[in-house]
Amino acid sequence: MIRLNLKKILKSTGGKMVLDLELNIAKGQFVTLFGESGAGKTSTLRMLSGLLKPDIGTITVDGITWFDSNKNINLVPQQRKVGYVFQDYALFPNMTVRQNLEYALQRNQDKSIIEELLDFAQLSELQQRKPETLSGGQKQRVALARALVQRPEILILDEPLSALDLKMRIKLQEYILQIHKQFKLTTILVSHDIGEIVKLSDCVFELQNGKVIKKGAAADFFGLNKTSAKFRFSGEVLKIEREDVIYVISVLIGNDIIKVVSDRTEANGLKVGDQVLVASKAFNPIIQKL
Amino acid sequence: MSIVYVEVDNQIELISVVIDTPQTASYLIKGNKVNVLFKEMEVAISTQKELDVSIENKIPGIITNIEIGVLMSRLILETSIGEVVAIISSLSVKQLGLVDKMKVKIMVKLNEIILAP
Incomplete structure (x- = not known):
């Protein structure tokens, strides 16, 4: 100690x-x-x-x-x-x-x-x-x-x-x-x-x-436990692209780049390099044996 | 697992399913305040008043803005619990004949509702 x-x-x-x-x-x-x-x-x-x-x-x-x-x-x-x-x-x-x-x-x-x-x-x-x-x-x-x-x-x-x-x-x-x-x-x-x-x-x-x-x-x-969402990661924004009426945000999580679709209300508040929390309910992801 | 009933703005009851229980999550107490989150993409729209459908959360609203994209469209709806944004396909906007000022039902399945204590 x-x-x-x-x-x-x-x-x-x-x-x-x-x-x-x-x-x-x-x-x-x-x-x-x-x-x-x-x-x-x-x-x-x-x-x-x-x-x-x-x-x-x-x-x-x-x-x-x-x-x-x-x-x-x-x-x-x-x-x-x-x-x-x-x-x-x-x-x-x-x-x-x-x-x-x-x-x-x-x-x-x-x-x-x-x-x-x-x-x-x-x-x-x-x-x-x-x-x-x-x-x-x-x-x-x-x-x-x-x-x-x-x-x-x-x-x-x-x-x-x-x-x-x-x-x-x-x-x-x-x-x-x-x-x-x-x-x-x-x-x-x-x-x-x-x-x-x-x-x-x-x-x-x-x-x-x-x-x-x-x-x-x-x-x-950092408040990462403050939602009931169980499928939850923190990462860094790499790219923000507008497509049609939505935005696609690329986030680096560990060694993986994931993409999150977002509305402009969230996308407008983000910039490349921001630290973000990505969360979804445990009910949503699919899981498959490799 | 728990099914949680949340009263929003003393107006509407929303239902959520979470894998936590009052034993595993201290915020699951009657009377406790939580924020309710759901994604714009998970909002369904119906023009029918009564609909037999297994979507637990139904909120009446009025379309105040429609932005039609090539594939997807963005709707802003005025409801008793505030503004809700829905992103649905432009195909559905056309099929349902959705236009500004129209009265509709906004629907969200219970497994799409996130609780944020």
Whole structure:
């Protein structure tokens, strides 16, 4: 269990903000911090990983105190078992894939983890390549592998997929879920993509002005459970076409593109890239054995 | 499975079938407010007042607008529970002789009604 109880005054160009939060995250959970830019999501994660010092409060992980302003306890980042992945990969450009991973090794750490991770991330063939020769998806796989070198118990993903195209994003979402389960991690994600959040996380915390204003199970959080419809998915609008008096909306759901006929009252409120809920009653779909 | 009777705007009773029961869905309590959703494409139109047909929900209405397309047409109907949009084939519009200001019955099967608590 991760318990954060923190206060920190943050100064930015927009003025001063008081980050004041209490967060409890169960071991093994996949949680998402959701909210507008500047709400305090990244600052929270930086305080958990030891990159930013809270003004007052406590951080305990599985009963061990990482930070306590009263007792003057503040573990350095290297002592905290946290892997951190950033949106911009943050790879060393002058090092090969393998060297990027090796750089993360702790002194006296068994090097066999490097082979294991290169293998798991299917990076063995790319291990001698420099980051600049890799695609965005490959770079992020390297960054994810590097975050796992020190065998962290907590994985922090700060908008890890937002720079990637849709297809690569979906592929890496699967990969992140696989990592989360395989390495028995507690994972904390920052994301704005509702489909991604619902797909990956167990629980969502919404931050606004430095405070948690709402929390809940992912599907409940976005109101996806608020209809009796049982045939229900969330996805992203890819195309809106008018045909005769109706509109045909193409929606990407997982790896599949589905089409929904819609009246103009709904179609006029939609644009390409919107996150949508697609629902129908359990009575309507037909089912056939393949 | 449950059959749910919903009174809409104190005017009309709509019937829905859902696979939930009061045990599986907490919103299924008498007196609880729900929104009722159905799709424009699932609305059938009849010009006859009394019709022996296995469509449970029938609402009287007046056609206030018809937009005739090549294959499909879009009708706006004024009813006691508000405006309803129906999308039916242009073939049916022609066969039934549907025109503006005409009094009709709007029909929706109970399995097409979604409840949104």
